[in-house]
Amino acid sequence: MNRTEPDARVLARVADGDAGALAELYERYGRPLLAFLFGLAQDRGTAEEILQDTLLAVWRSAGTYQGRSSVSTWLFGVARRQAHNRLRGKPPPDTAEPSDRADPLPGPEELVVGGEWLTTTLARLPLAQREVVALHSLHDLTHHDIAEVLGIPVGTVKSRLHLARAKLRECLDG
16 A cells, blocks of 8 residues: 555545555545534434445445545535434434443544534534634634535635634624
């Protein structure tokens, strides 16, 4: 496995049916994608299932990548579409009930988001704002890349980010 190989070439290998290339993309982007999906699903198990759906979609559609965006932006777009397909009409999980999972190690949400308070506060944001915050703050995407992932104008990205920050500041003050 060549870690210095450009992402576009790895994705081209996926399009050619190279399962090792898909594993390489997973190694490179699995954690950030899972953290992003957790932010959308608010449930680790569901986020993991959506990540698997995302990898399957990448396997099937790698040949459609045209290089108009970075591979990472394309992957986040695929993940977002898979999440919206899965979560459409599904109520958010009840976070008041304790989790019954036995895993004592911190999951990606604890490592990336930074704790229960922030996770709870982010969950109060509307999904559209939560997506923008996650892509900007947690995954360091530019406004342009976020606009591309979400299929919205850059101005809308900035507006959603501004509204989300105001809401988060309100939560800090209150």
